[in-house]
Amino acid sequence: MTRERIVGDGRDTAFRRPTINDVAALSGVSKSTVSNVMRQTGSVSDATRRRVVEAVERLGYRPNATARNLVMQRTNLIGVLVGDLANDFNAELVKRIEQHASAAGYTTLVCNTGGHAEREGSRIEALLEQRVDGIALLDFTGDRAVLSQLLGERVPVAMVSCWSEYADCVAVDDMVGVGLAVQHLVELGHRRIAYAVDPLMEATTRHSRAEAFDRVMLRSGLPPRSEWTVLCGTGDDGGDDAAMLELLRGEAPPTAIVAANDHTAIRLMELLEGAGRAVPGDVSLAGIDGIDTAGLSRIALTTVAQPKEELASLGVALLLGRIESGYDAPPQQRRLRPALIVRQSTAPPR
Template sequence: MERSRRARQKPATIHDVARLARVSKSTVSNVIRDVPGVNPETRERVQEAIRTLEYRPNVVARQLVQQRTTLLGIVIGDLSNPFYAEMAKFVESFAAAHGYQLMFCNTQVDENTELDGIRSLIEHRVAGLLFLAYAGDAESARQAVGEQLPIVFLTCDAGWGDVVAVDDFAAARAGTQHLIDLGHRRIAYFADTVHEARAERARQGGYALALQEAGLTPSILRWHDRPQLVEAGGSICTIQTALTAPERPTAIFAANDLHAVDILDAADQASLRVPEDLSVVGFDDIAISRIARINLTTIAQPKEALARLAVDLIVGRIGGKVQGAHQRHSLPFTLLQRRTTGPSPAP
């Protein structure tokens, strides 16, 4: 009955707590913020008053006074790629451990949507921005943010914030070299048409260098109209045609696991055996790549370690514990050899 009566009344205020606990408003505030130096008996009396009145601190008001929130903005380019969902999950967990919540901006791979999203995050007074990718022009995004916020680029890089990532160039080179070592000579690269430009260039560059060192010719495939048509050698054809042409690739290095799974599906439709007729390497090690039926050979990014370091870095910037020039952290990748790669088929 007492609880019902209170529910019909106005919510308790900090003044109500102070009055019941026989302390000042500032003392209540110190107890709520866990400021050291409050007498233990006083602290207990305030906490008892909070419980009795079922007082809930006004978080928004407190953050306005402090001129910052406990929100982190996170910019994601393509939520259809499970890699970003997995990364966001880790970021959310580590941010919560620091007392921060996430506010998401899904750019849908559109520059205008991205800029609008960034501006909205800033208007909501986020304390910092984490970029998992960016869809449009990096300079436009930089101008939208200005010098207002700490910025961390996680698994990507735009050159105007802290960076936490793997070495995309070296990783793609290692994945391609794995195929070369298996005897493949016609190795195609399946480009990611929605990946942020700098990381995509690095991955394609690592692939091209590995081929160049082996005296082989690069071949680039990319979606023209997913999930059927691809662009290959300047012409448009079905993905099955590209995989079964007379000079077809015997191996494909995909820019990400999602594209690699697309290739596996197309190979199945074209009656190509994997890895006997076609070897496939992905990038990211998303959860689906580890399913026994897929068992994809891939470049594994240390997602949990990347997320932990990125959150620690941005929280350090926000709190002033990390200062100075932008930092660059390159974490090690791992080539995981699974079922989708094998020796090149006989001519």
């Protein structure tokens, strides 16, 4: 039962975790009975149960999930793929997803892709090798190879706050969200409105919000101008903050900016004020997401808040539903309604 000592330095003894067989031997029953006791299945007499429980405690036995996973073809693990955990919105979402998942008995594997398709692919590969029961995608680079890799694998996938027609999805209705922001600005009197894109943002959402912006502007009788859609960023991410400043320096510049997400809106707020433009004095600024930081009174960013809690709970529910009741069912897609939160970063134009 115990192995021999391995080395001579006197402190390293072969250490073996107790197995179900050790428990069986100590309590004088078969491993099947121990298994039944541990899982509370089958029928075992009280006396036997007590003896087994005692042996379990004496030995400090803990079932080996690895072995269980192998035989059950089930790991109770779910993977969460996120672009940038340092983005408040993602962090909050992941936190809530982990909570719901663990309440349902699942443990969460988190992978940060940094928005690189290559990394995304390799992390998915790792998740699939670990035989996760399902994957929640919070960010998706949109890389076609990755998508087909995933779809070809028959692994349940739920997209949370992003979108694909082939998988279960839950996301905010971007037409409504962007509409709320634009309408608010229009009501304040703005006519010249620019749109700031975050190059690091998840691809499907990025497109859908950008498209929504154009449609909403048109609907408000304000034909969008393509040069007023600016990719903002520090440079190494493919965006160009200078372009936005340039735009504001031109004649008849935008009097308001809708940013594709709060993270960008707050960066922009820094940028503008650093360049001597007051917010909302010179330019109004609205974001999307509703991160906590936007609510600080010193930031006071007007934003279209996503219902994070519903996003997380519905996302987990969709994923677990697919895991537990079969892979083959038409994808379920849920659109949630966002809510406008008006703060002090927006005001009537000069």
